[in-house]
C-alpha cells in the first residue's frame with residue numbers, strides 16, 4: 001500500500017488544527033475518532049495516547065502500520081515498545097493461536113509454565129525465580145512489596161523522570177524541580193513513600209541512604225528511557241549496587257523497557273550490574289501482554305511465605321506461549337548487532353537532516369531506543385537537563401512526521417525493532433526529510 005501523496009502536500013498546521021485536518025484527509029479515522037469520544041474518555045483507552053494524532057489503525061506488519069484510510073507508516077512507537085520483533089510476528093502469533101486451542105487460563109498450573117520459566121531465567125542469566133504478571137505497573141508493585149517485606153522498612157528511593165507505572169505510590173510529575181502528584185485523585189500522602197533524587201547522582205544517593213534508615217529499596221530504570229533516554233553515567237549503576245549492599249537495601253531494576261532490548265540479558269547484562277529484583281515487560285512477549293518479576297530465591301520465595309502477589313491472568317497459556325516463542329526467536333537469531341547498526345545510523349541521519357534544514361534536531365540514547373528533540377546537542381544527564389530542550393516543538397513535529405508516514409511518540413522516544421531494515425530506513429529518511437523541510441519552510 002502506498003503512502004498517499006495527498007498527505008505530503010498538506011500545508012504546515014499547528015497540532016491544535018489536527019482534528020480539522022483529520023476530517024478532510026483521514027475520513028475513516030475521523031469517523032472512528034468522533035465515535036470513540038462518545039464511548040471512552042478522550043477517545044482513548046490509555047491516557048498516554050491522548051497526545052497522539054487520532055489515527056485509527058487497521059493492522060500492523062513488521063515495522064509498518066496501516067491506517068483505516070489506506071496510509072502506511074514506518075512505526076517507531078511499536079505499541080510503546082512491546083513489538084520488539086515487529087508487528088504480528090508469525091512465529092509468536094502462530095504459537096499463541098495453537099496453544100490457545102487448549103484453553104487460556106485455568107486458575108491452576110499448566111504444562112507450558114515451566115518451559116517459559118526456564119527459558120526466561122536462562123535468558124536473563126542472573127535470576128533464580130520468576131513470577132509472571134500482565135503489566136509492568138503491577139510487577140513493579142510486587143517488587144516494592146517484596147522489598148518492604150524483606151527489610152521491614154517502608155520507603156524507597158527513586159529518580160526524577162523515571163516511570164514505574166500509574167499507581168498512587170509511583171505516579172509522579174516534577175513541578176518547578178519538585179515531585180508533585182501526576183494525577184488528580186491521587187492519594188495526597190502517596191508521594192511521601194519515595195525519596196526522589198536526580199538520576200545519575202550517586203552522591204545524593206549516598207547521602208540519602210546515610211541519613212534515613214527507613215529505606216527498603218532503590219528502584220531505577222537502568223537507562224532513563226521514559227524521559228530523554230538518558231544512559232547511566234559510567235559506573236553509576238555499579239555505585240548504586242555498592243551503596244544498596246552497604247545499607248541492606250534491595251536494588252530493583254525496572255527493566256520494563258531495557259529488558260531483552262538493550263541486550264538479550266537486558267540492562268543487567270549490558271552494564272554488568274546485578275540487581276536483587278528486576279521487573280520486565282514489553283519486549284519479552286512479541287507484543288502480548290506479559291510482565292515478570294525476577295530475583296534471587298531468597299527474596300522471591302517470600303511470595304510463598306506470606307507476601308501476597310496474585311493475578312487471574314498471570315502465566316496464562318497464551319502468555320507462556322508468547323514468552324517461549326519470543327525468547328526462542330531472540331536467542332536463535334539475536335537482532336542486537338543489527339539494531340546497533342540501524343539505530344546508530346538513524347540517530348546520525350536525523351541530526352544530519354536537521355542540519356540540512358537548519359533545525360537543531362538532537363538524538364540521544366541507545367540504538368534500540370533513543371530520544372529525539374530540538375535543542376543543544378550536548379548530552380543530558382538527568383531530568384533537570386531536559387528543561388533546556390524544546391520538547392514542545394518536537395511534540396508538534398511528531399504530528400508532522402505522522403502526517404508524512406512516520407509514526408513516533410510525541411514525548412520523543414523512538415523504538416527500533418528487529419523488523420526494521422534497509423527498506424524501512426530508506427522510507428524513514430525520505431519521509432523525515434520531507435517533514436523537516438515542511439517545518440523549516
Ligand SMILES: Cc1ncc(COP(=O)(O)O)c(C=O)c1O
Pocket residue numbers: 080134135136137138140163164165166221226254255256257281291
Ligand atoms: C520503565 C517502566 N516501568 C513500568 C511501566 C509500566 O508498565 P505497564 O504500562 O505495562 O503497566 C512502564 C511503561 O511504559 C515503563 O516504561
